[in-house]
Amino acid sequence: MSILIAITGRDNTKLITKLQERLPSTLIEQWPDCKNVNNVDFVLAWKAPESMWLQLPNLKAVSSFGAGIDSIDLTLLPEHVEVVRIVDEQLAEDMAEYVLTHVLAQKLRLKEYYIKQTQQAWQPKRAHNNKHVGILGFGELGKTCAKKLINNGFKVSAWARNNKTADNVSMFYGADGLELMLPDIDYLVCLLPLTKATKGIINYSMLAKLPPRAVVINAARGGHVVEQDLLDALNNESLRGATLDVFEHEPLVGSHPYWSHPKITLTPHCAALSDLNSIIEQIVKNIEYLNQGLALNNRVNRMEGY
Ligand code: NDP
Ligand code: OXD
Numbered sequence: 001m002s003i004l005i006a007i008t009g010r011d012n013t014k015l016i017t018k019l020q021e022r023l024p025s026t027l028i029e030q031w032p033d034c035k036n037v038n039n040v041d042f043v044l045a046w047k048a049p050e051s052m053w054l055q056l057p058n059l060k061a062v063s064s065f066g067a068g069i070d071s072i073d074l075t076l077l078p079e080h081v082e083v084v085r086i087v088d089e090q091l092a093e094d095m096a097e098y099v100l101t102h103v104l105a106q107k108l109r110l111k112e113y114y115i116k117q118t119q120q121a122w123q124p125k126r127a128h129n130n131k132h133v134g135i136l137g138f139g140e141l142g143k144t145c146a147k148k149l150i151n152n153g154f155k156v157s158a159w160a161r162n163n164k165t166a167d168n169v170s171m172f173y174g175a176d177g178l179e180l181m182l183p184d185i186d187y188l189v190c191l192l193p194l195t196k197a198t199k200g201i202i203n204y205s206m207l208a209k210l211p212p213r214a215v216v217i218n219a220a221r222g223g224h225v226v227e228q229d230l231l232d233a234l235n236n237e238s239l240r241g242a243t244l245d246v247f248e249h250e251p252l253v254g255s256h257p258y259w260s261h262p263k264i265t266l267t268p269h270c271a272a273l274s275d276l277n278s279i280i281e282q283i284v285k286n287i288e289y290l291n292q293g294l295a296l297n298n299r300v301n302r303m304e305g306y
Contacts (some may be wrong), residue, residue, distance in 0.1 A: 001026065001027075001039060001040075001041045001042070001291070002026065002027035002028070002029060002034075002036070002039040002040050002041070002042075003019070003023070003026055003027070003028045003029070003040070003042045003043070003044065003287065004028075004029055004030070004031055004034055004040045004042070004043045004044070004056070005019075005028065005029070005030045005031065005043075005044050006030075006031040006043055006044070006045045006046075006048035006049070006052055007044065007045065007046040007047070007048070007065050008046065008047045008048065008049070009046075009047060010046075012030060014276065015276060015279075015280070016028055016030060018276065018277070018280050019280055019283065019284070022280060022284045023284060023287065026287070027039065031048065031049070031052055032049075032052075037055050037056055037057070038057060038058055039058070040056045040058065040059060041058055041059060041060040041061070041290070042059075042060065042061050042062075042063070042286075042287055042290060043056065043059060043061075043062045043063070044062075044063050044065055044283060045062055045063070045064060045065065045071070045072055046064065046065035046066060046071055047071045048071070048072070050073055050076060053073070053076040053077060054076065059077070059078070059081050060080075060081060060082065060290060061081060061082040061083070061084065061286065061290050061296060062077065062081060062082070062083050062084070063083075063084045063085070063086075063282075063283055063286060064083070064084070064085040064086060065086070065274070065279065066085070066086055066274055067085055067086050067087065067088075067091060067140070067141070067272075067274070068085070068193060068194065068220075068221065069083055069085050069193070069300050069305075069306065070193065070194040070195070070221060070223070070305075074302050074305065077302075079302075082290075082296050082299055083299065083300050083302055084286055084296050084297065084298045084299050084300065085298050085300055086274050086278070086279055086282055086298070087140050087282075087297075087298045088274060088275065088278045088279075088282075089144075090275055090278065091141075091272045091273075091274055091275070091278075092140050092141050092143075092144035092145075092272070093144060094271070094272040094273070095141045095144065095145060095191070095219060095271055095272035096141075096144045096145045096147070096148035096149075097148070098219060098245070098267075098271040098272060099145045099148070099149070099189050099191075099217060099219065099271075100145075100148050100149060100152055102217050102243040102265065103133060103149065103154065103187045103189070103215075103217065104152075105243070105265065106128075106187065106215045106217075106240075106241055106243065106265075107127055107128050107130065107131075107187075108127045108128075109125060109127065109128070110265075111241065111262070111263070111265050112125075115262055128186075128213070130186030130187070130213060131153065131154050131155050131186065132154070132155045132156075132157065132184060132185055132186045132187070133149050133154050133155070133156050133157070133185070133186065133187045133188075133189060134156075134157045134158070134159065134181055134182065134184075134185035134187070134188045134189065135156065135157070135158040135159070135189045135191060136158075136159050136188065136189065136190045136191060136192050136201070136220075137158075137159070137160065137190065137191040137192035137193070137220065138158040138159070138160040138164070138166070138169075138171070139160075139191070139193075139306075141191045141272070142158055142160075142189075142191045143166070145189065145191065146158055146166065146169050150168050150169070156168070156169045156170070157169065157170040157171075157172060157181050157184075157185065158170070158171055158172070159171075159172045159173065159177060159178050159181055160172075160173050161173060161174075161197075161304075178206075179209065182206065182209035182210050183209055183210070183211060184211075185210055185211070185214055186211075186213060186214055186215070187214070187215050187217060188202075188210060188214055188215070188216050188217065189217045189218075189219070190202060190216070190217070190218040190219065190220045190224050190225075191219060191220050192220050192221075192224060193220070193221075193305065193306035194220065194221035194223045194224060195304065195305035195306055196305060197305075198224060199223050199224070200223070200224070200225075200226050201224050202216060202218065202224050202225040202226065202229075202230065203225075203226040203229045204226070204229040204232070204233075207229060207230065207233040207238065207239055208233075208238065210238075210239065212237060212238050212239065212240065213240055214239060214240060215239070215240050215241045215242065215243070216230065216239065216241075216242045216243070216244075217242070217243040217244075218242070218243070218244050218245065218246060219245045219246065219271040219272075220246060221246050222244075222246045222247035222248040222249070222250065223248055224246075225244070225248075227248065227258075230242060231257060231258075231261070234261065234263045234264070239263075240263070241263045241264070241265070242263065242264050242265070243264075243265040243266075243267075244258065244264060244265070244266050244267070245266075245267045245268075245269055245270065245271040246269050246271075247269070250268075250269055251268065252266070252268075282297065282298070285297060286298075
């Protein structure tokens, strides 16, 4: 067997060195430098080239290098191939901290004051009173964010695909549930996976159901947002602000209107970055399980796409 690293857009030297230390007798190669594609049964992937997937006849499992698996085109993988992802408590904690920080920043009008500072304008205003956060997606990240927000005095509602209950969280599900939840939300936080069902979900129709005092915080994927609809809602005052960590095309091009929009706070896809050691431990464990014929950890449902 061999492991193939197919992670584009970053230097993988440290990752490969550390992984090789943990798996000294396993051949680890980096795409496209793969001597024998027939030997590859495990791929660690992030934005791998599509053409690669068709060249690995004995592939058994693919692990995403992150929590999301949307950069892996599941339609190109034979049905028997298992797909797993990274699930990490610290990652969820980091995301919760990011969300709490940006909800508070929007509540306390920090963006307005940054702009006023550049104008030397001294114009104090009361913080917004609004305290109701709606979370789209109640998985590993959504649940941890909900706890942190509740512990900091916020009221939390959440929307998921399947009905469930959670302490101190008003739960909604399905299209009807979303309709019910949106009109009362002050801060809408997107923590959904990007799937066929969720692509473009933050669009004109959803934004029109939010009250004009609402703020959108997207820390999931850029593909969830219809960019022009968001800009229109901000420009016509039907949405108060937006905090965006993720974008349809990353890095965001210099000419993009988001960069200079006075109602947009922007961060460079850094809300929660996976820890390399944690990723390596999860990969090693799954490779051991694969070799022993055991079920892998953190499998995704390929039909649902998350
Ligand atoms: P999970 O798979 O644990 O949770 C996904 C949640 O979304 C579940 O509650 C699920 O519902 C819900 N969901 C999925 N599809 C739908 C739908 N059609 N309608 C309503 N709800 C739906 O994912 P994580 O919490 O681990 O991660 C979420 C995403 O965050 C990742 O996919 C990734 O894109 C992004 N991310 C961003 C990072 C960043 O730095 N910006 C870092 C890490 C992740 P149910 O519970 O009913 O199944
Ligand atoms: C992830 C991410 O999915 O960093 O892990 O976005």
